[in-house]
Amino acid sequence: MHYPNGKKNNHTYQTLSSTRRSQGFSNRGMTLEEDINATNTYYRDRNKAIVHKKPTPVQIVNVHYPKRSAAVITEGYFKQPSTTDYNGVYRNKHIDFEAKETKNKTRFPLANIHEHQVRHMKSVTKHGGICFLIIRFSNFGETFYMPAEVFFPYWDEQLNGGKKSISYETIVEKGYPIPFHYQARVHYLAVIDQLYF
Amino acid sequence: MHYPNGKKNNHTYQTLSSTRRSQGFSNRGMTLEEDINATNTYYRDRNKAIVHKKPTPVQIVNVHYPKRSAAVITEGYFKQPSTTDYNGVYRNKHIDFEAKETKNKTRFPLANIHEHQVRHMKSVTKHGGICFLIIRFSNFGETFYMPAEVFFPYWDEQLNGGKKSISYETIVEKGYPIPFHYQARVHYLAVIDQLYF
Numbered sequence: 415m416h417y418p419n420g421k422k423n424n425h426t427y428q429t430l431s432s433t434r435r436s437q438g439f440s441n442r443g444m445t446l447e448e449d450i451n452a453t454n455t456y457y458r459d460r461n462k463a464i465v466h467k468k469p470t471p472v473q474i475v476n477v478h479y480p481k482r483s484a485a486v487i488t489e490g491y492f493k494q495p496s497t498t499d500y501n502g503v504y505r506n507k508h509i510d511f512e513a514k515e516t517k518n519k520t521r522f523p524l525a526n527i528h529e530h531q532v533r534h535m536k537s538v539t540k541h542g543g544i545c546f547l548i549i550r551f552s553n554f555g556e557t558f559y560m561p562a563e564v565f566f567p568y569w570d571e572q573l574n575g576g577k578k579s580i581s582y583e584t585i586v587e588k589g590y591p592i593p594f595h596y597q598a599r600v601h602y603l604a605v606i607d608q609l610y611f
Numbered sequence: 612m613h614y615p616n617g618k619k620n621n622h623t624y625q626t627l628s629s630t631r632r633s634q635g636f637s638n639r640g641m642t643l644e645e646d647i648n649a650t651n652t653y654y655r656d657r658n659k660a661i662v663h664k665k666p667t668p669v670q671i672v673n674v675h676y677p678k679r680s681a682a683v684i685t686e687g688y689f690k691q692p693s694t695t696d697y698n699g700v701y702r703n704k705h706i707d708f709e710a711k712e713t714k715n716k717t718r719f720p721l722a723n724i725h726e727h728q729v730r731h732m733k734s735v736t737k738h739g740g741i742c743f744l745i746i747r748f749s750n751f752g753e754t755f756y757m758p759a760e761v762f763f764p765y766w767d768e769q770l771n772g773g774k775k776s777i778s779y780e781t782i783v784e785k786g787y788p789i790p791f792h793y794q795a796r797v798h799y800l801a802v803i804d805q806l807y808f
Contacts, residue, residue, distance in 0.1 A: 463738065464735050464740075486686060487687035488686070490669065490671075501698065501699075503735055503738040505739065506705075507703075508703075538661050542700060
C-alpha cells in the first residue's frame with residue numbers, strides 16, 4: 415500500500431504504537447515525527463520559534479452529519495502532500511523542512527523524497543527561506559541536518575542517471591549532526607543558529 | 612481609505628459579477644477561499660511568492676485497506692486548526708494569514724476568528740513574520756487586508772467587555788482594499804509591497 419511519503423501516516427496508529435513501545439513492548443526510541451513534534455511544542459512554549467507540522471492532506475469524499483453530534487468523515491483518501499511537512503518562522507526568517515528516517519545503515523535512499531517536495535524546497539530557497547532536510551538513521555539513533563542547497567545536487571544527479579541514494583559518509587561529511595536536548599529532542603535551531611546567525 | 616496603487620478597485624468586481632449574471636448564474640462571486648487558492652497558484656507559477664493553504668486537519672480514527680486499491684479513511688473527524696490557514700515565503704519574509712468572509716453588511720463578527728488563531732498570529736508577529744487577515748464583505752464584493760497589529764486591539768478589547776465585532780467603517784479606515792487582478796483575484800502581495808518594501 416502506498417502512502418504519501420511512503421510510510422504509514424495514520425496518527426492514531428502511531429500514537430497507539432508509541433504507547434506500546436513506552437510500555438516496554440520495544441526498546442526503540444520515539445519516531446522522528448514524535449521527536450520533532452515535541453521539539454516544536456517546546457520551541458513554541460518557550461517562544462523560541464513558531465513551527466508546526468502541516469496536517470496530513472485528506473481528500474474528503476463523504477461526510478455524515480448525525481443529529482446532536484460531530485460530523486463524521488465516512489469516506490476519505492490520503493493525498494500526496496505538495497509541500498514539505500514542517501514550516502514556520504524563526505528570528506524573522508521563514509523556515510521550511512522535511513524529515514525522514516531510514517532503517518538503512520549505509521545510505522539514505524532518495525525515494526524517500528518526492529519530486530514536488532524538491533520543487534517546493536527549491537522555490538522556498540529562492541525566496542529566501544531557510545530550507546533543509548532532517549535525516550535520521552534510526553538504527554544508529556543519529557539525526558542530521560542537511561541544508562537544501564547541499565541536497566539539491568544529489569537529487570538532480572540521480573535524475574540524470576546518478577546514484578539513487580546519498581551515502582551515510584556523505585551525510586556525515588556534508589551535513590550537521592543535530593544535537594539532542596532533553597526537551598528539544600531534535601534541536602535543529604542550534605544548527606540554524608550556527609549556519610545563519 | 613488606503614488605496615494600494617492609488618486607485619479604486621471595484622470596477623473589476625463589477626465586471627466579474629456582470630459576467631456571471633449574463634451567464635445566468637447567481638451574481639455571487641467565487642468563494643474567498645477559491646479566489647485565494649487561485650491567487651496563490653498564480654503567484655507560485657509566476658515565482659512571485661510561495662504560499663499554500665494548509666490542509667484541513669482531520670483526526671483519523673479508522674482506515675480500511677482494500678486489496679489492490681487505495682486506503683480508505685472510513686471514520687474521521689474535523690479538528691480545530693491551531694494556526695492560520697495560509698502561510699509561506701515572500702521576498703525573504705515569512706507571511707501568515709487567515710481569510711474570512713462575512714455576509715454581514717455592517718460589521719465583521721469577531722466570532723469568525725478563534726482564540727488560538729489569534730495567539731498564533733501574535734507569536735508569528737513577534738518572530739518577525741508578516742501577519743494579517745483577509746476580510747471579505749461578500750455582499751459588497753469588497754476584500755480588505757487588515758494587518759494583524761491593527762486587529763489585535765479589537766480582539767483584546769472584546770475579551771474585556773468590548774464590542775464583539777469590528778464595524779465596516781473601521782475596516783475601511785484601518786484596513787487596505789485588496790486590488791483585484793484578473794489572475795491574482797485577491798492580489799494581497801500588492802498591499803504587502805506597499806506596507807513593507
